[in-house]
Amino acid sequence: MSTNTELIRTSYAAFQRGDIDAALSVFHPDVTWTHPNGMADYGLGGTKKGLDEVRAFMARARTVFSELRQEPHEFLESGDRVVVLGVLHMRGARSGVAGAVRMVHSWHLADGKVTHFEDLHDTHDVRRIVEPSGPQHRPRLDAPDRIIDAGLGFWTAKVLQAAVELGLFTELAAAGPLEAEQLRARLGLHGRGLRDFLDALVSLGLLERDDGRYRNLPPADTFLDASKTDSYIGGLLEVASQQWYDPWGRLHEALRTGEPQDNIPEGTDGPFETLYADPERTRRFQRAMTGGSTGSIAAIIDKIPWSRYRTVADIGCAEGALISRVLRRHEHLTGTGFDLAAVAPYFEETASETGVGDRMSFQPGDFFTDPLPQADVIVLGHTLHDWDLDTKRMLLRKAYEALPEGGRVVVYEALIDDERRRNTFALLMSLHMLVESPSGFDYTGADCLGWMAEAGFRDCYVEHLAGPESMVVGVK
């Protein structure tokens, strides 16, 4: 190994031990140290010159982060430069929120001393950790109008769901701007309430109206046009309307009895077998899962170091959105979708439509009775939350058994924040499990880190993905 890389490794090791003097001993007294400008709000951005300024920077960093750990993964050396790829694990001092952010460190050396260091990372991700009042945190209900708005939240929900179920956005995407009367005829509507319905969607920022003609705004065009299969999320709203709305109407009953409210007759099979007995509901559910996972999948494609791995298995893969999208971006990978046999036709459809069918295959199975498929990376998306604690732990144990040394498990879903006071969506998702499943519940990143450690995983971390969702990653 070259001396430059060795030198830098010792600096990381010293920093990890908290031995700042040793960490800085490899730096030239006139070193320049550059941090992203986006961190200037916390007194950290810009370029520092000389060891005193670097020490002051580190002291400042300790007031912003109560924990800061660098996990270097790759050292790429070229001449007098070393570039290090890795992950920064941090906890916001004020927020208490922990998370991980990808980092690129660029080191310049001359005569065995570091002359310039630059830390590159996405400051937007850091902001979510330092100031957790981002999209996960809904406005507090601190005024009568806000309380009423939240209490009547189902009005907005039903307008959105009806628009999706009627195919309004898909029609507008295909036909271009249409007058209310044209929409009435094309969608087979009565006409009463139509203008209010369309203008409500204008007020919500999904439609625009010019000279009496309605058109999709970009969010509706991208996410609610069913013909854009890669970005469509409306499947989730269809299921919300047709399957979840009624049971949620009996939330109070679920809280009284602890029983799910989805009308599954007692003594029938598990929730998924009952759901999959009906092909129409099965198809709808598959589309809903894809819709709900689209944002997180896009982030996972970038946030796992896929170049180090050759195979990926998605446990509870539904129609295969994750496998097909990861494989499309990372052409060296092959993937296995593992799910109940009833899901096979929908997975095969995805395989044939996405152009990566030769690299993805379906393995039917039941994770209660079968081992999981062997792969370098095993993904469990929105799967642990369906089940009780013993099953969650059992699935992580099985994932550990199926991975090679160095392989990764990736668990992703809406994680409740560790203090259980911010991520409203994740808390509501857990109530959704109450209403929809016999024993499921959502959990915090800290909970999952604990279960992973019990299963034997090391170097575990939590990283934000999209909206209210995060992933927990562990290495075998």
Ligand SMILES: C[S@@+](CC[C@H](N)C(=O)[O-])C[C@H]1O[C@@H](n2cnc3c(N)ncnc32)[C@H](O)[C@@H]1O
């Ligand atoms: C909530 S969905 C999540 C789907 C997908 N991973 C996602 O995030 O969009 C749970 C998945 O677990 C699958 N599943 C349920 N019970 C299973 C079992 N016993 N064995 C294998 N898969 C199962 C379901 O069929 C479903 O596809």
